[in-house]
Amino acid sequence: MRALVFTGPGRAEVLDVPAPVAGDGHVVIDVERVGVCGTDLELLGGDMSYFRTGVSAYPLRPGHEWCGVVTALGPGVDESWLGRRVTGDTMIGCGTCRRCLAGRHHVCEFRSELGIRGGMPGALAAQLAFPAAYLHALPPSIDPAAGAMVEPGGNALRCVSALELTAGERLLVLGTGTIGLLVAMFARARGISVHLLAEKADFVTLPRSLGFPDVWTRDTLPSLPWDGIVDASTGQDIPALALELIEPGRRVVYIGLAHEPSRVDTRELVLKDVTAVGILGASAGLPGAISAYADGSVDPRNLIAATVSLDGIVDVLAGRRPPGSGPKVHVDPSLEG
Structure with a gap:
């Protein structure tokens, strides 16, 4: 499949990579929409402190503001997830440390951060493998554009x-x-x-x-x-x-x-x-954000300036931003060119 890869400081490429497989407790998601944010720019530029501490390294596959549809289940995953539109927590804790057991997995010392740290491939790709325990279901009233705005x-x-x-x-x-x-x-x-x-x-x-x-x-x-x-x-x-x-x-x-x-x-x-x-991370705020988007009390879609392809986001990251008044650029991996 095709995925955006940061191959080094200032270098973003769309490459062919192996398609994900749903391992134990994981699902595979067909990605519908992904947002690009300042963290991704820091990762591309090599400015992120995580590079200095060694928890992030190139090559790196970014993308942590996303939504998509579950298309495959790994062993141990509830079958009800299949076919559902979902998003997920960026912060993936170890699950066994003192912080995780106290409900603070977002600051787990051993955590992975999707598309950011710990080598967990991000969502700027056609498909994403993701742990089912960190999924959040999206109701039908939330479209892909709003779904990819749940994390921010x-x-x-x-x-x-x-x-x-x-x-x-x-x-x-x-x-x-x-x-x-x-x-x-x-x-x-x-x-x-x-x-x-x-x-x-x-x-x-x-x-x-x-x-x-x-x-x-x-x-x-x-x-x-x-x-x-x-x-x-x-x-x-x-x-x-x-x-x-x-x-x-x-x-x-x-x-x-x-x-x-x-x-x-x-x-x-x-x-x-x-x-x-x-404030570090959206974890505890994800359910409330989903509810607010679903009931219409908050509509984030006016913040989206444009939606581009994977190839198009390479141009955006190089400074060739498409016209549009909103601060956010989205990627639809199914788009050509």
Whole structure:
């Protein structure tokens, strides 16, 4: 079958690779749609810290935002999975360590991350082998485009839940990329008053077109009490800005990763009695994201700029992005050219 392979820093190729086989406890999935995100770009560029720690290595097959249909079952897998549209958890724990047994498999020391670490081939391919224990069924109301947005949606929902805000309270989202906009959507669905901070004036148009009138830049940000802040940016100075702006006694949630180390003054954290929360992975947020997409309270599909083929995504990764206003590019492996 054909699959996207990162063969080295800056090198992305579509290659013929062996088709997957459903081993014990696994299924084979015909992949319908895959999203490409900043993590994939870090992997392609060789910037990901996982290369330095040795848990990731080239060649690497990426793709962790996906959906598809189960077409083959391995031994020990419930037959009801066959023919179902599914997505799955990116974080695959060992299942036996202290963290896994406590329900924290997403931070298991020995985990694999689909298409990212541990050598587990990702979904940017015609087919995917995947452990059935980490599958999530998608209802008929969720199409492939929304299905491949469940993983980023789960991350965003975890951010909103971690804020512990109530309806009517004011949230500031720092960043207007995919995660920042999904955070805004999930927060709005809970009745939270949402404001966004865009990196540039050019970046205010899309959030406003999605029904968020309160989009600001650093120069125009009003002086308001912020009951919760989510840093979904990659700016090195933004984590400190979030701590500066947050109301005392409230919460800042960090999910964005800067390209260089960020500094936060913990004296300010203590003296303002602020709770800082880090979010890694969508695991606990996946069921809620699926429910919100299914009932229509959140619709992520307006964030998709274009859907291209496997060959087309090579061009996108090389900087030749197709026209479209959304931050997300999807891949349909069945497309030609």
